[in-house]
Amino acid sequence: MDLDELLSFQPLGKHSLEERDESRPSKTSKAEGNGLSDQEKLLLLQNIDDDDEEPLEVLEAGGVKRMLLSLEKKVLRNQEMRIKFPDLPEKFMESELELNDELQKLHIIATVPEYYPVLVETRVLVTLLGLLGHDNTDISLTVVDLLQELTDVDTLSENQEEAEGLVDALLVEQVIALLVTNLERLDERSKEEGEGVYNSLSILENMCEVRNNEVMLAAGEQGLLVWLLKRVRIRSYDPNKLYASEILAIMLQGHETNQRLLGEKDGIDVLLQALAYYKRRDPGGLDEIELMENLFDCLCAALMFSPNRERFLKGEGLQLMILMLKEKKMSGNSALKVLNYSLSTPKGADNCNKFVEVYGLRSLFPCFMKTPKKSKKVGTSKSEHEEHVCSIVAALFQNVTTGAGRERLIGKFLERDHEKVERLVELHFSYSRRLKEVSVGGEDEEDVYLARLDAGLYTLQMVDYVLAELCLCEKGSIRERVVTLLGVHGESLEAIQQVLREYAVSLGDADTTKTLNQLADKLLP
Template sequence: MEVGELLNYKPPQALKRPGNAGDDAEEDEHEKHKKMRKIARAKANQMVRPPSPTPSVQTLDEISEEERQEILKFVETEQTEGEVIDETAIKRIILNFEKRSLKNREMRIKFPDAPEKFMESEVELHEILQEMRVLSTAPDYYPLLVKLRIVPSILELLSHDNSDVAVAALDLLQELTDIDILNESEEGAEALIDALFEHQVIALLVQNLERLDEAVKEEADGVHNTLAIIENLTELRPETCNEAQKQGLLQWLLKRLKLKAPFDVNKLYASELLSILLQDNNGNRNALGELDGIDTLLQQLAFYKRHDPSTTEEHELMENLFNCLCSALMVSANRERFLRGEGLQLMNLMLREKKTSRNGSLKVLDYAMAGPQGKDNCNKFVDILGLRTIFPLFMKTPRKNRKKVLSAEEHEEHVTSIIASMLRNCRGSQRQRLISKFTENDHEKVDRLMELHFKYLEKVEALDETLDDNEENPDANYLKRLEGGLFTLQLVDYIVVEVCAAGPPSIKQRVMQILNLRGGSVKTIRHVMREYAGNLGDEGDQEWRDQEQQHILHLVDKF
């Protein structure tokens, strides 16, 4: 079709069914519009490309801006020209929906055992639910939707006997709660979300999840849309996360992760949503532990001990599972469950296998062993010969691993944090085994420690030169410095003063020798440690922090 013909084409003002025409005429009309939209899209795509010397495109360049906009407008809108979403149109759509919903209900009551009698009303109800997706293009009118009591009517359809209708209702809800659309109108978003929560949306969605069969493609899409609705709600109302535990969402997500089926997008989405629900929420973390969630996560991760994920999506699933485990380990009761569930042994094996899962396992060990609650895990890690695994990683940072990986800085931070946690928490023979590692092979570990000390000291000094003296908010500068390498420097220097105090004199002599050789200073290490002692954060209780502060200052005085 030539461009001239395309521009002369005018879409009909409204799509009406011909009075006496049969199904064929209707199909022809539909096919014609489909074809026109396809051609218009192709032509419009050509127009937005840079002009080329071919004659056909030269004629396209001659089209006026007004004509170009007209074509693009036709391409972008599926509705026919003249159909605008306003208050009248919305009321008409909703009235139509309520009529069809009522008719379907009546027909089902009247002919409960004769599906052929109520099937037509069901098809009509399904069609109007599809048409209602246009309502999501006008978020400013959401308060009107709420006023017309559309929310309870849609939620009611989630328990409809025909799962196709329930899935169509989910599709509509997902469109209405799309985060980008809700951000366009604050008032509309508030009104819609208030109405959804007023009618127990999370409880209804979870109940509906139980009956959807993911072996059916449409119902699997319904599960995906349900998870999308919940994610949208958590983004706008973080307190939604508190509902997860009460309404049984956590149980469903764990059950979905345990499902023995090939990897699919819904499993990925379930892991993503679980990660969101556990973020900064101790209630959900505790609930996860009580539901044997730690064991579930460890079982799912065990597969990646000897296998790398085969796709980027599966890699994302693995990362989400590691993140869930790290979040859960922020609660001390879950660290005990992790220890009992042989989580340390699994992470240790992952480190030895050198697969992609090594990065995640390093992070998990860091979380499991940190702080006073990590004491049992630290001692157990030494018992299962974890020192043989962690020190080679300390001595040499892996240059490059496959796919998405930790940076060298992140790797060094996690390894030094694990060693610092063991020095802080290990006692008796385990501590002796740890200290003796620093005298092996002519103090090579001490040499590596000092190498890291100078590396991160240079980073911090370079950063300090770029920072302004922010007297109003000194915490902001301190946080930037921590992110820029100060945190790892503090961990390295903590290990230095700890092994110098607890180990044989040869360790201290080696440290002093390297400091003198490279023009370093004992004062620098003391200063870093004093700053660290004054900013221990909120780990442990006040009594533990006071003891730790005194211990660090005592080590500094001895150094």
């Protein structure tokens, strides 16, 4: 079709333009080429295109205030109709639909964060939060969706001042408590309400990007932690359970107040029950693997608060972790990490003695003797595995100091012609070589130390601590074997002594530093 045909084209059918308006034939005949050049025809087409385009709406402060005022009016109107006709939904439904439409219009404000202060100053934010408790959950879900968009992490990161003002105002109005109240009434079997749960958690995560400590503290105080525990307790997997586990892990990481609260709310038992599901079965996919790992991370973070270790002991957490090691399922690697957190430092003494008492050594030392290949699905590396195992063995030597438990621990290193001693020396040389490869030329002292930690300095310190304890025990054959194996590679006990002294210097605990220096002195009097 050429340009003349395009300009003269009329759609076929009984309602053609000619039938609708026969009084303007001259215009049509002119467009068919009578007196118009090609340039004029092109200009005419351009004008037609321009007429079809609607001008973009530019949002100004005055427009924002009018929108907010309109919202306030719709809210009041809906309240009046509900009070006047409480038992006649058909009477107040129209006002509810108008209110919902007005809320939808506010999404445009999320594209212009410079107007966030208007939301705060006009107290419309308070009105929005009040609607989270609206009798109609559709209204509350619309507000949740709006808040999620207003707190979008990309928007907040590009407008720091406005973001801080908005989040601070939300915290002052106790948005988390209001969200939790709304979460408790939502039925996730409904697709819309399930999405509302997800968006509610997204609001919390977005706010953390701006005010992490304040949001995490408020989340514990205002009931979110308790709700999250209820949510992860549900056995079956779903995306909201995964998201809940992520938020719970964030709340516990480095926040002692929330770690304490979790213990007080029987959270240790809840986490153990949730993890027990994986003692004899592997997760069904990558997302469920992430869920399982999040639950293990929650448990590890909770064990950083010492009183939770006692709850872990009473809840038979040790037995569950040992069973996971025996079953050799995907959960085994993370079970080692939990054992490391529960047994380490002198605060783990009760757990260490119980671990030996319930025959945990039988499950631990196969992991010590052979590092499993890294699973494609689980991210535990060879170095992480060896670090956890060696740290556990070191904690046992530190905390199980007398009696039958100590004898059983040392006896493990006498079995099969000292094979576990040979494994220790093998690890010593492996990590020593790694540390020698770390470049130290012209770098900052702290950077060098961090690089050495990445190369396995901590694992080497744990290995050499255990070697020193074994060399000083009453079983002389162990010391002889260690000296012989070191000598084969041209080293002596001085290498172990040097590692111990460096380890003692790096610690901030005076008692532990003194103990390590005494151990190093006894190793080579």
